[in-house]
Amino acid sequence: xxxxxxxxxxxxxxxxxxxxxxxxxxxxxxxxxxxxxxxxxxxxxxxxxxxxxxxxxxxxxxxxxxxxxxxxxxxxxxxxxxxxxxx
Amino acid sequence: xxxxxxxxxxxxxxxxxxxxxxxxxxxxxxxxxxxxxxxxxxxxxxxxxxxxxxxxxxxxxxxxxxxxxxxxxxxxxxxxxxxxxxxxxxxxxxxxxxxxxxxxxxxxxxxxxxxxxxxxxxxxxxxxxxxxxxxxxxxxxxxxxxxxxxxxxxxxxxxxxxxxxxxxxxxxxxxxxxxxxxxxxxxxxxxxxxxxxxxxxxxxxxxxxxxxxxxxxxxxxxxxxxxxxxxxxxxxxxxxxxxxxxxxxxxxxxxxxxxxxxxxxxxxxxxxxxxxxxxxxxxxxxxxxxxxxxxxxxxxxxxxxxxxxxxxxxxxxxxxxxxxxxxxxxxxxxxxxxxxxxxxxxxxxxxxxxxxx
Numbered sequence: 001x002x003x004x005x006x007x008x009x010x011x012x013x014x015x016x017x018x019x020x021x022x023x024x025x026x027x028x029x030x031x032x033x034x035x036x037x038x039x040x041x042x043x044x045x046x047x048x049x050x051x052x053x054x055x056x057x058x059x060x061x062x063x064x065x066x067x068x069x070x071x072x073x074x075x076x077x078x079x080x081x082x083x084x085x086x087x
Numbered sequence: 088x089x090x091x092x093x094x095x096x097x098x099x100x101x102x103x104x105x106x107x108x109x110x111x112x113x114x115x116x117x118x119x120x121x122x123x124x125x126x127x128x129x130x131x132x133x134x135x136x137x138x139x140x141x142x143x144x145x146x147x148x149x150x151x152x153x154x155x156x157x158x159x160x161x162x163x164x165x166x167x168x169x170x171x172x173x174x175x176x177x178x179x180x181x182x183x184x185x186x187x188x189x190x191x192x193x194x195x196x197x198x199x200x201x202x203x204x205x206x207x208x209x210x211x212x213x214x215x216x217x218x219x220x221x222x223x224x225x226x227x228x229x230x231x232x233x234x235x236x237x238x239x240x241x242x243x244x245x246x247x248x249x250x251x252x253x254x255x256x257x258x259x260x261x262x263x264x265x266x267x268x269x270x271x272x273x274x275x276x277x278x279x280x281x282x283x284x285x286x287x288x289x290x291x292x293x294x295x296x297x298x299x300x301x302x303x304x305x306x307x308x309x310x311x312x313x314x315x316x317x318x319x320x321x322x323x324x325x326x327x328x329x330x331x332x333x334x335x336x337x338x339x340x341x342x343x344x345x346x347x348x349x350x351x352x353x354x355x356x357x358x359x360x361x362x363x364x365x366x367x368x369x370x371x372x373x374x375x376x377x378x379x380x381x382x383x384x385x386x387x388x389x390x391x392x393x394x395x396x397x398x399x400x401x402x403x404x405x406x407x408x409x410x411x412x413x414x415x416x417x418x419x420x421x422x423x424x425x426x427x428x429x430x431x432x433x434x435x436x437x438x439x440x441x442x443x444x
Contacts, residue, residue, distance in 0.1 A: 007144070009120075009142075009144055009145065010145070012120050013120065013145070013161065040164075041161075041162065041163065041164060044146060044148075044163045044164075044167070045142075045144075045145040045146060046145070048146060048175060049167055049168060049169065049170055049172070049174075049175045049176070050170055051170055054144065054145065054146055056143050056144050057144060057145075082144040082145075083144075
């Protein structure tokens with residue numbers, strides 16, 4: 001299972017969502033879709049039309065900047081970051 | 088006296104101001120997790136509050152509270168042009184109830200509707216085929232603010248007939264629930280060249296008066312009046328300190344009484360001379376009176392946006408406006424005297440009012 005970590009801006013929107021979630025997915029989009037199954041509406045908070053990651057959402061897989069099609073390994077760590085934005 | 092509730096949309100969430108006498112007010116909030124709220128309304132049809140919000144991080148959604156702010160949910164289900172369309176929903180700008188439709192205006196310009204009180208959304212219209220529409224889907228062509236559809240005028244009981252404003256383009260009316268549209272900009276002033284005769288007008292705010300035939304609008308260049316339900320317009324700017332402003336509100340019982348807040352038309356877009364004033368006409372725009380009693384008259388560089396002034400429906404209507412610097416001012420006597428009822432809110436995008444029994 002991959003270790004996925006979410007920004008604090010996301011958890012208040014979905015009851016029961018914690019900042020660390022274990023997922024089993026082949027790539028980043030698959031991981032987000034797994035979250036969508038458990039918390040409907042969550043995908044739209046991270047993914048825009050395209051599909052593409054929202055412009056101020058950054059994802060890192062094992063420390064490397066990732067896109068939706070970046071592969072995820074069995075023991076990967078995924079960090080979803082709400083990038084510095086606004087004031 | 089019934090309870091009065093103001094629904095305030097700000098750059099950092101929604102707030103509620105409530106009063107039993109329109110003198111003493113209590114504040115609740117922030118709601119919507121601090122998301123930037125572009126328009127928050129109370130919907131008499133359902134008793135719910137709706138807030139159109141767009142997070143820099145998490146995109147656009149409509150928040151709703153069925154219990155006057157006690158609990159909130161949000162949804163953007165269906166609020167998308169889809170992966171194949173090429174257009175993106177960058178912002179939800181404005182909300183309105185039209186019969187059994189809850190409407191939300193977005194950028195790129197389009198109107199989505201909900202028939203289940205905000206749980207799910209579907210695309211109603213992009214006004215495609217209207218003059219000017221060939222260029223307005225390109226974000227590079229959008230005016231500052233990127234509002235897309237910047238406002239509606241609707242009737243609570245009529246699902247089919249309503250106006251929509253395309254920011255920087257003009258007003259359009261549908262009589263068949265968004266299937267077809269007609270530009271309603273005849274007679275408006277335009278100080279710039281335009282490709283199309285019927286569009287290319289910058290309608291900031293459109294309101295209907297107590298008489299459905301009588302409408303008013305604050306335009307980028309001038310105040311205007313219509314006596315034929317928006318079919319044609321004539322200018323009524325003379326007597327105001329400038330032809331520019333955003334906010335406007337019509338008296339609920341007297342078709343000739345109308346309120347505006349002129350601001351400096353250049354970059355500042357704040358009230359003139361650092362002195363706050365609301366301007367009122369009692370004769371359909373033939374003459375104007377400035378209302379200042381209780382408003383700051385020194386070093387008050389206040390801006391007020393297009394959704395940020397409203398008037399209630401009581402026999403002696405209350406008038407309210409919120410500023411870009413976070414103050415809310417209220418008058419319980421039709422603008423004769425004012426008081427500051429909130430002072431330190433985030434920058435205010437919208438103010439709506441409900442009179443609750």
